[in-house]
Amino acid sequence: MNQSFSNLLINWYNQHQRDLPWRDTSDPYRIWLSEIILQQTRVDQGLPYYNKFINQYPSVHELAKAPEDEVMRLWQGLGYYSRARNLHECAKSIVNQYDGEFPDTYEELLKLKGIGKYTAAAIASFAFDRAVPVVDGNVFRVLARYLDISDDISQPKTFKTFFNVAKQLIPENQAASFNQALMELGATICTPRKFKCENCPLSLDCQARIHHKQSELPVKKKKIKIRHRFLYYLIWKEGDKLAMKKRGPNDIWQGLFDFDLIETNHPLTIEEIYEKVNKQYSNVELVEISEPVKHILSHQRLQAVFVELQSKNENVLSDHSLKYFTKQEVEELPKPRLIENYLTSKDF
DNA sequence: GATGCGTGGGG
DNA sequence: TCCCCAAGCAT
Helix, strand or coil: CHHHHHHHHHHHHHHHCCCCHHHCCCCHHHHHHHHHHCCCCCHHHHHHHHHHHHHHCCCHHHHHHCCHHHHHHHHCCCCCCHHHHHHHHHHHHHHHHCCCCCCCCHHHHHCCCCCCHHHHHHHHHHHHCCCCCCCCHHHHHHHHHHHCCCCECCCCCHHHHHHHHHHHHCCHHHHHHHHHHHHHHHHHCCCCCCCCHHHCCCHHHCHHHHCCCHHHCCECCCCCCCEEEEEEEEECEECCEEEEEECCCCCCCCCCEECEEEEECCCCCHHHHHHHHHHHCCCEEEEEECCCEEEECCCEEEEEEEEEEEECCCCCCCCCCCEEECHHHHHHCCCCHHHHHHHHHCCC
């Protein structure tokens, strides 16, 4: 049955695989880049970023030499920005400690920044033909359904169960195809909802299909808690310059730029905004207050109001991490979507 | 081991 | 509108 599973799967994949740039190559740099971009990200969303990065940084050497803000700016809009920082750090260690060559084993790859168990297995199999199984959201789903495994996949220890199952199934001489095929099947046929069992090469022996349990598998118990935050952005202008600030660690959007900020856990009236602003600063007028803008993150719900200000005092900015940037400079800073959208709407 | 980290799309 | 989730990782 193991052999039948792998053969059916790989045969199906050979007829249905998509034509994607990182599959034309065995260049570890390109495979690595594509895998980092595709972490928690759909192909359609990641593809343009892959192309931008390959154009700007054809090899790991150009990427390693680039300034961090430039890398962050190129990543802008893709989310999970720690991926971009780790990508850059990893590129630097490949050049400085590995002589520009990626290591070719699962264990060595795991040591690199931003490379975890999934990505190490992906690079080891796709670039170096190692028989290490990838275990991602797709693999959890396909195997849980096919074998009727009801372990809770939100528990970290469950990873080992699925890793071992996949290790039993993976053919030593076709590891890359097997891994790709399993993920592709999960992404296109064995989807979370509206699964297409009638097109599935594995449907005959699939336990979930036989027992009509597709929508119950895989089991995932943990739910994330949504936090609500209210952001009042203070827009300081000086001539044609705009005051912006780089966001720090232990919060969202680390390394990206936004504006001076007053934050609360509840909405404020205009009067309350005025009061709070004039408590921090003095002689300040509120020039314009935007409608609240909603911005949703995976685990937070933000409501942002943009407040344009004017002060009669000079050097209003008490916060020294705030700096004035020209329009040209602002354009080149890495910014979260929320800020980018605001600037676009104001045609700044 | 639990939690935090973006954005966009589908049902 | 809401929920789920997508080729995970670091801490």
